[in-house]
Amino acid sequence: MKTLKNRIISVTILVSLLLLFVTACQSENSKAVSDSTPEETASAKTTIDVWTFFDMNTPGTYYVDLWQDIAKDYNCTINVETFTTETIKDKLSIALACKELPDVFLVWGGTYPDYLFDAGACIPVQDYLESADYDFLPSYIEKYPDGNNYIIPCLVEAYAVTYANTKLLDLMDLSMPTTWDELIDFIQRVNIYNDEHGTDYAAINLGDKDEWLGELFYCMLVNRLDPYAFDNLREGKIDFSDEVFKKAADMISQLRNLNAFPEYYLETGETEAVQNFINKEAVLFPHQSTIMYYLMQNMGDDVFTMESFPSCNEKYNDDYSSYIMDINDTLTPGLCISSDCDQPDLCADICLEFAKKVNKINVEDYGYLNITQSDLTYPKSLPKPVEQFHDMLNNQKKTTAYWYALLNSEDGSNFRHLTKRLFAGEISTDEFIALGANCLNFKH
Numbered sequence: 001m002k003t004l005k006n007r008i009i010s011v012t013i014l015v016s017l018l019l020l021f022v023t024a025c026q027s028e029n030s031k032a033v034s035d036s037t038p039e040e041t042a043s044a045k046t047t048i049d050v051w052t053f054f055d056m057n058t059p060g061t062y063y064v065d066l067w068q069d070i071a072k073d074y075n076c077t078i079n080v081e082t083f084t085t086e087t088i089k090d091k092l093s094i095a096l097a098c099k100e101l102p103d104v105f106l107v108w109g110g111t112y113p114d115y116l117f118d119a120g121a122c123i124p125v126q127d128y129l130e131s132a133d134y135d136f137l138p139s140y141i142e143k144y145p146d147g148n149n150y151i152i153p154c155l156v157e158a159y160a161v162t163y164a165n166t167k168l169l170d171l172m173d174l175s176m177p178t179t180w181d182e183l184i185d186f187i188q189r190v191n192i193y194n195d196e197h198g199t200d201y202a203a204i205n206l207g208d209k210d211e212w213l214g215e216l217f218y219c220m221l222v223n224r225l226d227p228y229a230f231d232n233l234r235e236g237k238i239d240f241s242d243e244v245f246k247k248a249a250d251m252i253s254q255l256r257n258l259n260a261f262p263e264y265y266l267e268t269g270e271t272e273a274v275q276n277f278i279n280k281e282a283v284l285f286p287h288q289s290t291i292m293y294y295l296m297q298n299m300g301d302d303v304f305t306m307e308s309f310p311s312c313n314e315k316y317n318d319d320y321s322s323y324i325m326d327i328n329d330t331l332t333p334g335l336c337i338s339s340d341c342d343q344p345d346l347c348a349d350i351c352l353e354f355a356k357k358v359n360k361i362n363v364e365d366y367g368y369l370n371i372t373q374s375d376l377t378y379p380k381s382l383p384k385p386v387e388q389f390h391d392m393l394n395n396q397k398k399t400t401a402y403w404y405a406l407l408n409s410e411d412g413s414n415f416r417h418l419t420k421r422l423f424a425g426e427i428s429t430d431e432f433i434a435l436g437a438n439c440l441n442f443k444h
Helices: 002-034 038-042 062-073 085-098 114-118 126-131 166-171 180-197 212-225 229-234 243-257 270-278 289-299 344-364 384-394 409-424 429-439
Strands: 047-053 077-083 104-107 160-165 202-204 282-288 304-307 323-326 334-337 398-401
Touching: 047 062, 047 085, 047 344, 062 077, 062 344, 077 085, 085 104, 085 114, 104 344, 126 344, 160 166, 160 212, 160 289, 166 282, 180 202, 180 243, 212 229, 212 243, 212 270, 212 282, 212 323, 212 409, 229 243, 229 398, 243 409, 243 429, 270 282, 270 289, 282 289, 289 304, 289 384, 304 384, 334 344, 409 429
Parallel strands: 047 077, 047 104, 202 282, 323 398
Antiparallel strands: 104 334, 160 282, 160 304
């Protein structure tokens, strides 16, 4: 009995000690909460994860900084992760497979994000767009084939343009070529200058490691040969064996044989190609209009001009600059909300506010086009390249959709790879045409 009593006493003591320990822990936890910093307390707020890309295609840091201002307005925490466009492309595809998409993510236009929509990874946002306190222009919110909108637009427009380094033009006593014959003469004169001065300036800057700049360049040539060729191709009036597509391929071979491009352009990525142009290593640079402010920030606004690529068809010589190519076409880059998001209404409000503020900055501070119907005013004075860009758009007679924006994603990637093989001289024009025809399955 004594042993039993001792056991009871021991258990009683043990229970008492446990109660004291638990009470002490509760007291410490209460103290920890009361002593927590504002930052620690904020972690208890609603948290939204955002993935965005930030490179030379975004005009300013407000594409990253603005999220935190909006987080304060909505009394929430927004965790922003930034990537290059190529990195976020891989991140999104992996996150989709692992079911770990962030609440909000930025995508570029065309058919690229189709796989996300088709997989049901994004919520429809048309109801949110309709209830917003401002309206987007209709061309920025055309519906996906299933009848839904999945993107809240927030990126500036993108058109195919050609940048010219005015310092190098002056150095070599050259002027911007406006026809194909002038371009050939231009290239030859750059080569002569290099031979005479021991320099290695490229007449036409290109970096095709990522494959897209070469494909863009091919499409620009086609559009300069015939601005209606792509429409006729899509409508079935001509096929890819038409002379216009062959001629554009032959022109690439001709330019390659003239050493128009940098020596290692097939191993040079887009980012490096942009830097090479900034470093005055090339005279002309076919690219897109979205990088003009990045170039101005790094070169100044009087060191380059924004031009159209030279005409390649005498029929259009006089008004060649009036035929431009729209990089994004109908699906404009913007914000998507994940279907797994716990707070879709809050995310939609935040995304709409972000898009509204970004558009206001883009228009009133930088002179980009207004993508909404809001009454906004351009700056009184614009840098020369921006003025040239406005003139180009104001005087347009025809806008051609960029091929890649309308091809199925897999077909688009395959076509890009074919153009790189063409630039490398791995395939002939006939092989390029035969293989390319298999890739031209347009979704929209």
